[in-house]
Amino acid sequence: MKRFSLPMVALVLLLTPMTADSADVTGVLLYDDRPVAEVFPDITVAVIQANPWEPGDQIDGTVDLATSSYSISGLGAARYGLSVYLDRTPPTTNVGNPGDLQAYINIEPPDAQAVVEQDLDILYNYHVVSPIDANADLDGAGLDCTAHPAVDYPITFAIEPVPRAANYVFFASLNSCPGGSADLIEIPTDQTSAVIDWGTADEDFQQLWVQCVGAGGSNLCTGTTYRYNDAHVWGLMLRDSDSSGRGSHRTDAVVIPAVASASGAQGTYWTSAVSVTNLMTTDRTIDVTYTPRGVNGLSTYQETSITLPASSQLSWSDVMDELFSATGAGALEFRGHQLAVTSRTSTPGSEEGSYGQGIPPIQPEQILESSATDSATMGGVEEGETFRTNLGLCEVWGENTTVRVTIYDSALNELGFQDKQLRPYENIQINQVAKTVAGANNLSNGIVKVTVTSGSGRIGAYLSVVDNATGDPTYIAIAPQAPAGG
Numbered sequence: 001m002k003r004f005s006l007p008m009v010a011l012v013l014l015l016t017p018m019t020a021d022s023a024d025v026t027g028v029l030l031y032d033d034r035p036v037a038e039v040f041p042d043i044t045v046a047v048i049q050a051n052p053w054e055p056g057d058q059i060d061g062t063v064d065l066a067t068s069s070y071s072i073s074g075l076g077a078a079r080y081g082l083s084v085y086l087d088r089t090p091p092t093t094n095v096g097n098p099g100d101l102q103a104y105i106n107i108e109p110p111d112a113q114a115v116v117e118q119d120l121d122i123l124y125n126y127h128v129v130s131p132i133d134a135n136a137d138l139d140g141a142g143l144d145c146t147a148h149p150a151v152d153y154p155i156t157f158a159i160e161p162v163p164r165a166a167n168y169v170f171f172a173s174l175n176s177c178p179g180g181s182a183d184l185i186e187i188p189t190d191q192t193s194a195v196i197d198w199g200t201a202d203e204d205f206q207q208l209w210v211q212c213v214g215a216g217g218s219n220l221c222t223g224t225t226y227r228y229n230d231a232h233v234w235g236l237m238l239r240d241s242d243s244s245g246r247g248s249h250r251t252d253a254v255v256i257p258a259v260a261s262a263s264g265a266q267g268t269y270w271t272s273a274v275s276v277t278n279l280m281t282t283d284r285t286i287d288v289t290y291t292p293r294g295v296n297g298l299s300t301y302q303e304t305s306i307t308l309p310a311s312s313q314l315s316w317s318d319v320m321d322e323l324f325s326a327t328g329a330g331a332l333e334f335r336g337h338q339l340a341v342t343s344r345t346s347t348p349g350s351e352e353g354s355y356g357q358g359i360p361p362i363q364p365e366q367i368l369e370s371s372a373t374d375s376a377t378m379g380g381v382e383e384g385e386t387f388r389t390n391l392g393l394c395e396v397w398g399e400n401t402t403v404r405v406t407i408y409d410s411a412l413n414e415l416g417f418q419d420k421q422l423r424p425y426e427n428i429q430i431n432q433v434a435k436t437v438a439g440a441n442n443l444s445n446g447i448v449k450v451t452v453t454s455g456s457g458r459i460g461a462y463l464s465v466v467d468n469a470t471g472d473p474t475y476i477a478i479a480p481q482a483p484a485g486g
Contacts, residue, residue, distance in 0.1 A: 023075040023109035025050070025061075027119040028068055029084065031101070032164045032214040035068035036086065036122045039163060040101065045087035048072055050080040050107075070120070079108040084120060100125050102222070125224040126210055128236060130158040130193065134226055139284050140252070141337060142228035142235075145177040146203050147252040150241035153199030157208055161192050162221045165212040170194035175237075177203035177249065199240040203247050208236045229280070229337035246289065246298055248398020248424060253333050254361045256343045257394035257427060257460050259290070260329040261320040266471050268347035270356070274319040274332065277340040278308035284336060288323060292330040297425020298398060302326060319343075331394050331427040347471070357475040362396060362460030366479035369458040370401070374451055378478045381407065381446030382465055383434040390464045391433035391448060398424040401457025405430065407438035408447040415440050422457060433463075450478055 029036040037043060046063035048070050061072025063084070070084065086101040103120040128134035131151040141147035157170050170187045182204070187194040196208075212221035225232045229252075259272035278284055286306050291297040302324045308314060316322040319332065334341055346356025368374055381389045393403055406417040416438030420428065433448060434440040450461045461478040 022073060022112055023077065023114040023116060024071065024073045025075060025082065025107060025109070025116040025118060026069070026071040027117055029063070029070060029086075029103070029120050029122050030068070031122045031124070032218070032220055033216050036101065037065045037068045040086070040088060042088045043086050043101075044089045045085075046070075047083075047085045049083050050075060051083070053079040053081065053106075075107075075109050077109055077111045077114075079106060081105075082107050082120075084122065086122065100224075121218065123222040124162050124212065124220055126162055126212065126221045127160045127224070128158070128208075129160060131155040131238070132236075134224060134236065136227075137280065137282055138226060138228045139282075139336065140228050140237075142226070142231035142233035142237075144230070144251045145249050146205065146239065146247055147250055147335075147337075148205050148237040148239045151238050152242065153240050154195055154197035155238075156193050157196050157210075158193035159210055162212040164214055165220055166190070166215055167213040168192060168194075169211040169213065170196070171209050171211070172196050172198060173207045174198070175205050175207060177205060199242070203249065205237050205239040208238065246301060246303070246398070246425070248298070250335055250398070252335050252337050253396060254336070254339055254341050255394060255396050255460065256332040256341065256359055256361055257462055258329065258345065258359050258392055258429070258464075259320055259332045259343065260345055261318055261327045262329055264347065264471065268471055270345055270347050271318040272320065272332075272343055272345045272359070273315070273317050274341070274343045275313055275315040276306075276308065276334055277313040278311060279338040279340060281310050283310050284308045286339070287335045289333045289335075290320065290324050290326060290330055291333070291425050291427060292326075292328055293427055293429065295426060296423040297331075297395070297427075298423075301425070329429075331425075333396075333425075355470070355472045357464065357473045359462075359475050360477070362394065363477075363479070366460055366477055367396065367458050368403075368450065368452045368461070368480075369397070370452045370454060370456070373480050374453075375449060376461065376478050376480045377447060377449045378463060378476060379410075379445065379447045380463060380465060380476055381434055381443060381448050383432060383440055383443040383446065386468060388432050388466050388468060389434060389446075390466065391430045391450075392427065392462045392464065393420065393422060393430075393450070394427040394460045395422045395425055395457045396460055397456070397458035399456035399458070400424060401455030401459060402453050403459055404449075404451045404453050405433065405437050406449040406451070407434050407440060407443075408449065409440075409443065410445040410447070412447065415443075415446075419453065422459070424457070429464075448478070 048061040050059040063070045084103040174183045214220045260270040290302045346354040407415045418437045434443045463476040465474045
């Protein structure tokens, strides 16, 4: 991914003999080659900090707005990151938020008696107003490859005017996912906006930024902190809402591995009731994808969008029928951070009421992949007259993978294994897994081990133990085991 940072001003060191045992840094804060307080007389808060690159304490300095000067003392002969934040009013904002001014340089006094005189070029944090408002929390993930806000191209990339800027240069970096920067365009203009008709496709995304050129030719601005759901980062990244295909590598996916709207044994009819809660204080649009059982989920799926008001919940008693007008069985995926999702698959009972099993979303610690935790073992496998056990496997990363399913008896004697190839987003269920995989027609207190043996996919797995007399199931998530004590 293309990364950009604040410009570094030239560092001039003027050494003066002195008797102090620590270095001092002093200078003037400039904006477009003028004292910053002359250009912005409404500055109310000024903070300057030196943070050592190696472990150590932060050192605070002082700013004199009457003279637009600063000083910071107590530095050693080490490398520091020197940060300045200036807050203005009206309106009053928190230091470091949109509308403020700032500067950053790296500085390294040559010894503990140095006096470093260094003027700092202050940069204005521009405010993006189109195609999104940078002051709002963005519905996406700051550093994840594909989880960025979606917009419709062509876009008008616009910012609020930057004081004393004579010209602007709008940049769009096209980034492949994964792979990094693929191409770059720049649009010089004397306006505060530019039209970018160069969209993205599939997993590609764009990173947008602006340079603001002052009368002297120097850059006057920098991007602010963009508040994505999972992090605050430097960099505005967007994807095209019309990008073809489902895409992959989504770390904001909330996956229910099994949903149904279908007939079952003994006259049952199974449906899945699902609730999703928006934990944020802003309205959101969430993508929901249904992948039928046993298909390639990159090519065969149904997708819809739902609007979740702020701090609210939506529920469906038969989610497949109400959202997709579909029958059968498969997996359901919601894309978005800070969601609480619950699911129960049930059937009407012989008397009034129902019975079934809760099927929660696959949790991050349950995911199996060849490059990390690749296997998990779970007991409770039953096969015989009283109970039968089904095994579910669900690929969640959008990649091919091979999974080995091994059955053991209660003494961990291996009874047999089978390898299963799962396509991107494919979900399968192996009914009567002990009998199907190992030919075990009668097994009590059996054990199953699920291992990802090859491929780049990521797998969630579960057991469903079914009472043969009633058809009542019990859901068991298969996950690596770890101590939970204090």
